[in-house]
Amino acid sequence: MLPFGLYIHVPFCAAICHYCNFNRGLLDDGLKRRYVGAVASEIRSAPSRLGLGAAPPVDTIFFGGGTPSLLDGAEIGAILDACRGSFAVAADAEVTIEANPETVAVPGLQAYRRAGVNRISFGVQSFREEELRRLGRIHDVARARLAVAEAREAGFDNLSLDLMMWLPQQTVAEWLESVDAAIATGPEHLSLYMLELYPNAPLRDEMARAGWSQAPDEDVAEMYESAMARLEGAGFHQYEISNVARPGRESRHNLKYWRDGEWVGVGPGAHSTVAGQRWKNVSATDAWAARVEAGAAFDVERRVLTPDERWQEAVITGLRLTEGIDLRAFQERYGLDIEARYGHHLRPYLDAGLVLIDAGRLHLSRRGMLVANDVLLIFL
Ligand code: SF4
Numbered sequence: 001m002l003p004f005g006l007y008i009h010v011p012f013c014a015a016i017c018h019y020c021n022f023n024r025g026l027l028d029d030g031l032k033r034r035y036v037g038a039v040a041s042e043i044r045s046a047p048s049r050l051g052l053g054a055a056p057p058v059d060t061i062f063f064g065g066g067t068p069s070l071l072d073g074a075e076i077g078a079i080l081d082a083c084r085g086s087f088a089v090a091a092d093a094e095v096t097i098e099a100n101p102e103t104v105a106v107p108g109l110q111a112y113r114r115a116g117v118n119r120i121s122f123g124v125q126s127f128r129e130e131e132l133r134r135l136g137r138i139h140d141v142a143r144a145r146l147a148v149a150e151a152r153e154a155g156f157d158n159l160s161l162d163l164m165m166w167l168p169q170q171t172v173a174e175w176l177e178s179v180d181a182a183i184a185t186g187p188e189h190l191s192l193y194m195l196e197l198y199p200n201a202p203l204r205d206e207m208a209r210a211g212w213s214q215a216p217d218e219d220v221a222e223m224y225e226s227a228m229a230r231l232e233g234a235g236f237h238q239y240e241i242s243n244v245a246r247p248g249r250e251s252r253h254n255l256k257y258w259r260d261g262e263w264v265g266v267g268p269g270a271h272s273t274v275a276g277q278r279w280k281n282v283s284a285t286d287a288w289a290a291r292v293e294a295g296a297a298f299d300v301e302r303r304v305l306t307p308d309e310r311w312q313e314a315v316i317t318g319l320r321l322t323e324g325i326d327l328r329a330f331q332e333r334y335g336l337d338i339e340a341r342y343g344h345h346l347r348p349y350l351d352a353g354l355v356l357i358d359a360g361r362l363h364l365s366r367r368g369m370l371v372a373n374d375v376l377l378i379f380l
Contacts, residue, residue, distance in 0.1 A: 003059035003090065004052075004274070005256040006083055008039060009267030010068040011177045011285045014103065018136035018203040019195060022267035023283050024066040031285055035267075036075045038289040039084035042298075047086055050264065050274055058083065059090040060253035061286045062098075063117075066294055069099035080116050094158075094252040101147035102139040109154035119251075120151050121160040121189075127181035128174060131167050134212070135203070139180075148185045158249060160189035165223045167195055167204070168212035172222050179227045183234045188249035192227060192242050193222070221370050228366060241320045241369045258317040275303050311336055319372065324356075324363025326336020338362060345378045 012027040012035075013020075047056055061083055063076065070078075076097065083089055096119040097112060111121075124144045126132050132140060138146075140245040151159055161182050165175050182190060195214070197204050207213070215223070228238055236244040243251065256263055265272045269283040279302035291298035305313070311334040318325040331337050333377060339346075339357070346362075349355040354368030355375060364372055 001052075001057060002262065003057040004087070005059050005060040005253050005261060005263035006043075006064065006087065007253075007263055007270055007272075008043075008061065008063045008068075008079060009198070009265065009270040009281075010063055010065040010069045010071060011035070011268050013065070013067045014070065014100070017135065017139045018206060019197065019201050021196075021198040021201065022066065025285060027067075027070055031289075032075075034289050034293075035285060036071070036078060038292040039079055039267050042081040042292050043079070046264055046266065050272075050275070052335040055086070055088040057090065058087040060256065061089070061093060061116070062253040063096065064098050065098045066098075067096050067103060067123075069103040069108075073108055073115050076112055076117060077115035096121055096160075096251070096253060098123065099147070099151075100139065101144040104147050104150055106150045106153050109151055109156065109191070112225045113155050119158040119160070120152075121162065121191075122147055122157045124161045124182065125164045127178040131170060131174070131178075134168050134206070134225065135164070145185060148187070158189070159187045160191060160251070161185065161187045162193065164195050165227070166214050166220050167222050168207050168210075168214060170213070170215060172219050172226065172246070175223045176226055176230065177295050179230055183231065188214045188250065189245040190231065192224075192244075194224075223371060225366060233322050237322075238366070239322050241372060242366075258321050260314050262316065272299075273305075276310065278303060278305055285341070307334070310334065312379055316376050319362070319364055321375065322363060324361045325356070327360050327362055343353065343379055346375075349375055 009023065011024050012018055012032055013024045016024070016026065046052070047054060061080070069266050080095070095117045097117050098121045100123050122144065125135060125137055127141050127144065129141055148159065148161075163178055173370055228244070231244045232238070236246055238244045240254075243254070246249070255261070262274050263272060264274060265281065268281055268285045268288040270281045272279055279299040282298050282300055284292060288298050314330065315325065315332065315338070325338070327338055346355055349368065350357065353365055354371060356363055356365055364375065368375065
């Protein structure tokens with residue numbers, strides 16, 4: 001049995017950002033206390049409920065949100081104790097917490113370290129004040145820099161920052177200012193996401209009212225390619241469409257999603273993929289907690305992945321990685337010769353240098369990553 005990843009969804013935020021479409025709600029202390037008990041209980045019941053046997057192996061744990069850093073060290077410790085009590089958590093497991101800069105201080109960060117958290121990922125998004133305000137973020141640039149310094153002081157030696165590009169009114173030069181500022185803080189890992197405006201995002205209305213717009217497509221390509229070039233110059237390597245790391249500091253947990261691994265998601269709205277099945281927990285925190293407390297089922301949308309879905313997903317996630325897909329290993333695992341079946345459709349992308357085949361691996365070039373969705377449609 002290969003080790004699982006454990007994903008723990010923490011659905012609380014101190015304020016709701018203007019663009020956010022995640023499963024989250026405003027912090028409610030009573031509900032948070034109930035949440036911690038319910039999440040520990042869900043973890044304790046997981047091995048037998050999922051038929052995984054006693055103490056199944058786990059080598060990554062990821063607190064995602066929401067804003068997991070709204071939980072204090074004792075709460076994170078109680079949840080990690082439940083993990084260690086029910087799963088065989090590897091001694092060198094990667095244990096990540098997502099944190100917002102305004103929620104942390106050295107004593108709390110030290111408490112996370114004592115509880116066993118060894119990686120921290122800060123949602124910084126921008127190093128420019130007016131961009132943070134437009135997004136509805138409640139930290140400022142100085143707080144973001146201080147949070148990184150505080151994490152270092154608390155002993156975190158594996159630190160990641162999230163940045164967002166293609167923000168309203170953002171120019172290429174302004175975006176690169178944030179990239180340079182992020183590099184200057186000295187993280188081990190960076191995630192660069194493009195702003196996605198979902199249909200009812202409040203930011204859409206604000207953009208319309210204020211007359212803000214996003215940069216044209218050719219500027220987005222330059223934002224992406226210039227940022228990656230700068231990051232490479234600073235010693236990072238790109239390993240996924242949106243992620244760069246110093247050597248050996250890739251997110252081991254997220255690699256499970258992209259390399260066809262298995263993970264158990266706990267908490268409201270969390271997804272799981274185990275033994276060819278996929279399911280999702282009830283999304284509303286109070287409804288999920290009530291079901292866990294009552295010993296009732298809290299999973300929804302459970303289904304067995306079909307063979308077609310399994311190989312399609314392996315292609316979609318594998319092509320997100322710069323290493324791409326090992327064509328022979330893929331054929332052995334899924335019985336599908338990608339070149340024979342899809343070579344004709346891939347030809348225009350191969351000719352344009354957007355898709356490459358070398359040393360038996362199919363992968364996207366950097367420019368190809370900008371049109372990844374078009375390439376992936378070939379397989380769907
Ligand atoms: S902090 Fe993150 S999860 Fe919370 S509202 Fe903002 S973007 Fe959404």
